[in-house]
Every structure is written in C-alpha cells, then in structure tokens.
Amino acid sequence: MPDLPLHVLVLEDHAFQRSVAVNMLRTLGCREVFEASDGDQALAMLQTVGTVDVALCDLQMEGMDGLEFLQRVGATGQVKSVIISSSLSADLRRAVHQMVALLGLELLGDVGKPLHIQMLADLLDKFANRPAMPQPPDAAITLADEGAVRQALAEQQLQAWYQPKFNLHSGEVCGVEVLCRWLHPTQGVISPALFMPVLERCGLLDELLFLQLEQALTVQRRARERGFPLNVAFNLQAVQLASGELASTLRSLLARHRTCGASVTFELTESGLLEAPATSLESLVRLRMMGCRLSIDDFGAGFSSLQRLCQLPFNEIKLDADFIRNLEHEPRCRAAISSTLALGETLGMSVVIEGIETDAQRRELLALGCTLGQGYWYARPMPADDLLNWLQQRSDQQSSDE
Structure with missing residues (x-):
C-alpha cells in the first residue's frame, strides 16, 4: 500500500458515500483521514486537527453547505487544496471552480459522483508531487516616479x-x-x-x-x-x-x-x-x-x-x-x-x-x-x-x- 503523507478531510452529508470516500482514501495510503457531515462539523474539526492538505468536498447538504465552508476556509487558510465531489450539474460545478480560484484555494480537480478510486488517486498524486509554489514578493509593485x-x-x-x-x-x-x-x-x-x-x-x-x-x-x-x-x-x-x-x-x-x-x-x-x-x-x-x-x-x-x-x-x-x-x-x-x-x-x-x-x-x-x-x-x-x-x-x- 502506498504511503501518502497527506491529511485529508471528507465533507459529505450522505453517510454511506462518506464511508466509501474515507475507505478509498485510506486504501490509497493517506496518512490521516478526517470526516464531517456538514460545514459546521468540518470547521470544528479543523480547529482541533489543524490545517489539512486536501478537502474532498460535497456542495449540497443540510446545515452549513460546501459553498459556505469553502468561503470560510478561503479566509482562514486551513485547507491547502480542494477536490469537488458533487452531483450538481456541470455548469454549476464550473461556477464553483471559479469561486474556489477567487477564494485563493487550489482546485485539484472535480471527481463528480460516484467516486472512482483511480481518478482520486491521480489527483492526490498530483498534490503530493506538485512543484513547490514560488513565494510572492513581500513588497508591492511600486509605480515609477x-x-x-x-x-x-x-x-x-x-x-x-x-x-x-x-x-x-x-x-x-x-x-x-x-x-x-x-x-x-x-x-x-x-x-x-x-x-x-x-x-x-x-x-x-x-x-x-x-x-x-x-x-x-x-x-x-x-x-x-x-x-x-x-x-x-x-x-x-x-x-x-x-x-x-x-x-x-x-x-x-x-x-x-x-x-x-x-x-x-x-x-x-x-x-x-x-x-x-x-x-x-x-x-x-x-x-x-x-x-x-x-x-x-x-x-x-x-x-x-x-x-x-x-x-x-x-x-x-x-x-x-x-x-x-x-x-x-x-x-x-x-x-x-x-x-x-x-x-x-x-x-x-x-x-x-x-x-x-x-x-x-x-x-x-x-x-x-x-x-x-x-x-x-x-x-x-x-x-x-x-x-x-x-x-x-x-x-x-x-x-x-x-
């Protein structure tokens, strides 16, 4: 079993689908996998476990939904990257892709539903092996005199x-x-x-x-x-x-x-x-x-x-x-x-x-x-x-x- 040094959060309100996702991630060798049934529970968990590398995020759920959760973590930096897993129509998911980018989050991909383990593996591998992101310069651009x-x-x-x-x-x-x-x-x-x-x-x-x-x-x-x-x-x-x-x-x-x-x-x-x-x-x-x-x-x-x-x-x-x-x-x-x-x-x-x-x-x-x-x-x-x-x-x- 491969060992991926990743901390992953699964945000999914459907118990069976959440269980499938958690088992897939563990099978793929993720170091730690956390799970939450809505955005409030996910935010509370992040307060306890700290920053996660990847959030596998459903969008439509009771309580705090995935959209509000993404807004919250976009401001706090508690999630490094996002994988969208939703049965919403493709045009709505594309709009969420733009929203993720505007929030300053890294979108790894969109796996839709039901989950496919190879697609998930490819995205996790993409995160684990991505080149280090260059740090932005501290000083703002200075206009010419x-x-x-x-x-x-x-x-x-x-x-x-x-x-x-x-x-x-x-x-x-x-x-x-x-x-x-x-x-x-x-x-x-x-x-x-x-x-x-x-x-x-x-x-x-x-x-x-x-x-x-x-x-x-x-x-x-x-x-x-x-x-x-x-x-x-x-x-x-x-x-x-x-x-x-x-x-x-x-x-x-x-x-x-x-x-x-x-x-x-x-x-x-x-x-x-x-x-x-x-x-x-x-x-x-x-x-x-x-x-x-x-x-x-x-x-x-x-x-x-x-x-x-x-x-x-x-x-x-x-x-x-x-x-x-x-x-x-x-x-x-x-x-x-x-x-x-x-x-x-x-x-x-x-x-x-x-x-x-x-x-x-x-x-x-x-x-x-x-x-x-x-x-x-x-x-x-x-x-x-x-x-x-x-x-x-x-x-x-x-x-x-x-």
Whole structure:
C-alpha cells in the first residue's frame, strides 16, 4: 500500500458515500483521514486537527453547505487544496471552480459522483508531487516616479513595440498591435504596468499616443517600402475620445507619412464604452470617416452590452484571451467563441482571437472557423528593427521553400 503523507478531510452529508470516500482514501495510503457531515462539523474539526492538505468536498447538504465552508476556509487558510465531489450539474460545478480560484484555494480537480478510486488517486498524486509554489514578493509593485516618466516621454525612451497578427489559415502576417515599452538607460526594459498608470493619472495618454503614431507610421512606411504592407493597431482609452485633437492630429500624421486611414486600427476596451457620451461617439464616427478600423478589445471580459456593440461603429471584435486559455477544459468557452464568430459575421465585423499560445489551440480555433489571431505561438512583441528583420527572414524562408 502506498504511503501518502497527506491529511485529508471528507465533507459529505450522505453517510454511506462518506464511508466509501474515507475507505478509498485510506486504501490509497493517506496518512490521516478526517470526516464531517456538514460545514459546521468540518470547521470544528479543523480547529482541533489543524490545517489539512486536501478537502474532498460535497456542495449540497443540510446545515452549513460546501459553498459556505469553502468561503470560510478561503479566509482562514486551513485547507491547502480542494477536490469537488458533487452531483450538481456541470455548469454549476464550473461556477464553483471559479469561486474556489477567487477564494485563493487550489482546485485539484472535480471527481463528480460516484467516486472512482483511480481518478482520486491521480489527483492526490498530483498534490503530493506538485512543484513547490514560488513565494510572492513581500513588497508591492511600486509605480515609477512621475518626474522620471515625464522625462522618459520627453526623451522618447518610451518606444513602440510590435506584436504581429496572423491569418490562421495561411500564416500570413496581416498587421501588428502597437505596444509600449520603456527602454530605461540604466534599468533596461521596464514593464508598462509600472508606468502606464502614471501616464493615465497625469493626463499624458494623448501625448504617448501621438508619439507612438509617429514611431509606428514610420515603421509602417519602412515595411511597405520592403514589400510588407501592415495594418498598425493602437490601444486607445475611452477617455481619449473626448479629445478634439485626436482626429485632426491623426489626419496630419497620415498625410505626412503618405498613408491612408484604412492602414490604422484603434483598439478600445469595452468597459469604458458602456456609457459613451456624444463627444466620444463623434470621435468614433470621425475616425471611421477617415477610413480607420475600430476594434472592441478584450470582448467578453467585462459586462458586454450587445446594444452598445450594435450602436457603436466598430468593425472588429478582439475576443479576450481568457476564452482561449480555458478552451480545452471549458465547453462553454468553445460555445462563446463560436457565438462570437457568428455574431461578427452577422454584424459584418471581423473577429481576432487573442492569446494563442499552442498549436493545439490554433488547430481547434481553425476547426471552429476562426481566421485571425495573435499570441506567443506566432510571435512575441518586438522592437521596430527586430520586426523588420523578422518580416524579411520570413519572406526569405518562404521564397526558399517554394
């Protein structure tokens, strides 16, 4: 009999099923197995025996149920990990999975009912042999100094980086998303998380956008001269739509770089657009009148309003990467992707899938009918010269393969 140095709590109100679970765990060699018929009894037992490694938890029971028990131990840290064992429907159990994650508990798995000993053994083995979790740093993230950020902006240390967008069928590069990196003279590349909130707080987002437009349109022209037409996409905050300078400045930049509005896309997150005022709508319409594309970014991550989607003049949807991360394990994510593709087709909007990290994801997305995507499986963000060299190398490779 294997020896698993684990302390396990079984929370189950049905006496026979609780007995089966306890015997299975002892057969599997768990060092100590405790049992409780409801949440109150389980909490009292934890006060006596201390922290347990695993709680095998039913959800529906008289007295304190499994949901309230999980809420309680999520706050106390008395349970290291959870295995759900419930006859509730799959959609309800999936919601509980999200709840467990939000409570900061580790979900080992969902064994349903009736229990199967091999499934239980695999999950216990997963816990016993998991790598040690890295400890989070004690210090919170410290935002960059406002003066240093202003200086970086003035000295153009804030540089546009580029992540390619692909046609999933052909592998053809159809555009790039423009991102921002701080190339600090002594500290190297600084994450946007450390300086973007400072720019927003200081009202400098427009200044950054116009700097990025200048940089990216220069790169776009260089790429076009080498035979690589690229659409360049910029992230735009909803608050920036109130600026009267946005459309006029963009028109001047496009004229100076001898390019058209159709070669530029603006990506806006849906959360800031639910109550777009008239001035914002005017800016969106002016951008579309110039030929620019408008993309609603991170679609599905907030409380999407289909009414607003129909009212606002977008012609592209970027589906949030979370749907792709959970594609393999969550049937509803597959349904959400299919529905978004159908919605895009009905509304005459293209759909871009974000966060593609594996070839398996790419193949499954192709099977669902996806056409456009981006993610680390294709390419990571890169500076301007690296992008141009990368495009040339891809072109040379394709020529040699023909």
